[in-house]
Amino acid sequence: MATQKTEHQTEHPDFETLFDNLADGVYLLEPKTSNILWCNRAAYEDLGFEKHEVLNHSVLSLQKDVVGQPQWDEIAQVIQAHKTYTFVGRHLHKNGGEIAVEINTTHFEHQGQTYFLSIARNVNKRLALEKDLQTKENSIWFALNEASDGLWEWEVDTGYVFFSPQLKKMLGYGPNEMEPVIETWTRNVHPDDLQMVMQVMQDYHQGLRGVYEVEYRLRNRNGHYLWVHDRGKVCQRGDDGKPLRMVGMVQNITERKQLQFQLEALAANDFLTQLPNRREGENQAQRHLALSKRNKMPLSLAVVDFDDFKSINDMHGHQKGDEAIVFGGQLLQQAIRSSDYIYRWGGEEFVIIFPNTKLEDTEVIAEKLRQAFESADWPSIGILPFTLSIGLAGYPGNGDTFEDIIAQADKAVYAAKENGRNQTILANELSQA
Helix, strand or coil, X not given: CCCCCXXXXXXXXXXXXHHHCCCCEXXXXXXXXXXXXXXXXXXXXXXXXXXXXXXXXXXXXXXXXXXXXXXXXXXXXXXXXXXXXXXXXXXXXXXXXXEEEEEEEEEEEECCEEEEEEEEEECHHHHXXXXXXXXXXXXXXXXXHHHCCEEEEEECCCCEEEECHHHHHHCCCCCCCCCCEHHHHHCCECHHHHHHHXXXXXXXXXXXXXXXXXXXXXXCCCXXXXXXXXXXXXXXXXXXXXXXXXXXXXXXXXXXXXXXXXXXXXXXXXXXXXXXXXHHHXXXXXXXXXXXXXXXXXXXXXXXXXXXHHHHHHHHCHHHHHHHHXXXXXXXHHHCCCCCEEEEEECCEEEEEEECCCHHHHHHHXXXXXXXXXXXXXXXXXXXXXXXXXEEEEECCCCCCHHHHHHHHHXXXXXXXXXXXXXXXXXXXXXXX
């Protein structure tokens, strides 16, 4: 006997209808690849897509703050280790814009398969409302946070550190990650920079600096290092004057540092051979000589001159002459030891520094250089073979300054050319002549 529905009984909507009427986007994810397996209406309409378009995406292609599979792999491990994982980031809109989202992700098992279920809330309007509701003091803090890549606040006596969401996002972490202790920061500073950074901090605390300000490398979630500019000040001290609380701001300067290094390399390298130029080479030579004096070690150097190079330009043209200089520079660099240092002095002349090497021991290396030129495949670049003249001088026998030593080596190479070229002469031989 069929039962009749009373006026209070209704037929409930199915789950698909319920999900499609949620205000927040819902995504079913495959944990390993982050591919989107299913989504509700809000998920694709908020982003300006059709449903089938979103299903061709993944977290890596939609979420602008998750970059690369290694970062996703780490996040996936954190999701599976916690009941709920919260991440604040930016979703890519179809028109090229972005939407600020707060995402809560859970994991579950179904028929032996693990899935992630993410609920993404569009927080653009909430962020705008929060800006309007800030008091003047909070507005300044908020503006600093938005204008910078991250803020921090350190309780010096307890070791507690507040890392702002922006700073965490810069390093690839969610807002509930990064343990708020000073060790979280120190263990991510590049090992080669840590001592320098801590010295700057100590100097500031001791009043030797007016502000804590330093540039260093900081590791992000993927294990890559970002260059950052870190600046902070003590905002609270104890009765004894010791710092109790510091606040600071971190800026990601990786792009600027990369450009700086490129410009420095251009300024330090010879444009033709890409070896160090004369200015950079002489700076390095001065450092090597200072180290030799400090450690009471010998140092030698060679002035290397290409023989009859004018005839190469006259016979083959200046373009071929440039090719000969490049090829010859490569031969010299390949023939010397890894501890030696070579730079282009100018024209067809090169200087080689031999650290911790007695002058008489450089004759063997010089002979190796001449043999490298004699056996080189010059016809491969369309040039007839040519030879080298080499002048050798050293510290302490030929002078106490770099200028004195290279002057002696220059006299020796001149003598080598005057005596028939294709030979090596030591500066000591000049004084005996």
